[in-house]
Amino acid sequence: MNKQATHAGAVLTIDLDAILANYRLLRQRAGAAQCAAVVKADAYGLGAGLIAAMLAADGCRHFFVAHLDEGIALRPHVPTDADIFVLHGPPVGSDTEFLHHRLIPVLNSTAQIVAWRNLAQRENKMLQAVIQIDSGMSRLGLAPAEVDAWLDDPAFLNGIAMRYLMSHLACAERREHPMNALQLANFKAVRARIPECAATFANSSGVFLDSDFHFDLVRPGAALYGIAPIAGTANPMHPVVRLQGKIIQTRHIAQGDHVGYGVSYCASNPRTIATVSVGYADGWLRSASHRGMAVIDGIGVPQVGVISMDTITLDVSDIDPMRLLPGMSVDLISNERTVDQVAAAAGTIGYEILTSLGARYHREYIGGNLLPQNVNDTNAAQALFAQGKALTI
C-alpha cells in the first residue's frame, strides 16, 4: 500500500544497506557456521520479500519464518536452492502445502513428527525437517523425556531426513546469565547422541556468545534490523530504521494549562506544545506516555500528556519556532534515538517496536544496490528503484 509521503503522518525509512552490513557482520562473527536470516513477521515489520531477496543475492541460503503462510509468501522472493524453514511446523491438516511450496518444517513435538512421518509414508519419499528440542525455555521443542523416547526408538524418524537439530536460547542477550551454559550443556548432550546431524542453536544474541554456541547454522533476526544483541554494551549493529513524524500544529500554553486525555500533564510554566501525527494506532505504544522523547535537529523534546490513537504532544519550548511549522518533521526513531531507547521508554523491547510499526506510514527504502533486478516484488516502484531512486511501497 503506497502511502504518499506528502499525505502520510510519518515517513518510515528503511536502510537496506544497513541490513546488508549487519548480515555481513553477523556472518563474520559466526565464523565457520553458516548464517541464516530470520524474516518472520514480515522481517520484523520491515519487508520480508525485499530483504530476503537482497540477502539471497549476498549468498544467504537459509531463511526462517514462523508461519506456513509466511513461508508461502516468501518462496517467490528467494532462489529455488534457498531453504525456507517454518518455525511453528505444519499446522494440523496442511502438511502437503509444505511440499507444494518447498518449505521445510521445524518439528516441535512428537505429534508433529508423527504427522510428518505419516506424510513421508504416504508420499513414499524422504521428507526434510528440522527437529527442535527444548533445552530449557519450555516453549517449543521435544521435552527431555520425548528425546529419550526418540533415541530409544530407531524408527522414530522413519522417512524424515533431519536437516538440523535445533534449540533456542532464552537469555542470550545477557552474556553472564547461567541459563546460557545450562542450555548449551543440554543441547550438546542430545547432539552427542546423534553426532552425524548438523545443529542450529544461536539467535542474534547467541552469535555474540562464544563460538561454542554457533554450531553449523546461526539464526539471527533482530540484529539484522539494528536491534542491540547484547544488553549493556555498545551496539555493534548499524541502525536500519528512521521514523519521522510530522507536526500538525503548535500552540503556546500558560502555567496551569493541561495537555491530552485525562489532563494528566499540567504545565508548571508557559510551554510550547507541538502535536505530531503519530499515535498508538501506528504502533507508537501508549505505555510510553510521559516517558517518550523525540528529537528535532539533535535536540531532545519530551513527550507530554498521554499518547492518543493518532497523535502525540511534544514539549518543544526549546526549539526555534521557525523549525516548528506544520508539516516539518521530528525524529521519533533515528541514530540519536534508537529503537532500543524507544523501547525502553515504552517498557518493552526493540522487537516489539519494530513489529508494531504502523501501516499508515509512508515507507521508503534506501540503499539496496545488491537487490537483484528480477526481484519478484508486487510493486511497480521496483522500476523506479532500479533507476537508483528510492523504492516506496
Ligand SMILES: *Cc1c(COP(=O)(O)O)cnc(C)c1O
Ligand atoms: C525469532 C527467532 C529467532 C531470531 O531471534 P532474534 O533474537 O531476533 O535473533 C531465532 N530462532 C527462533 C526459534 C526464533 O523464534
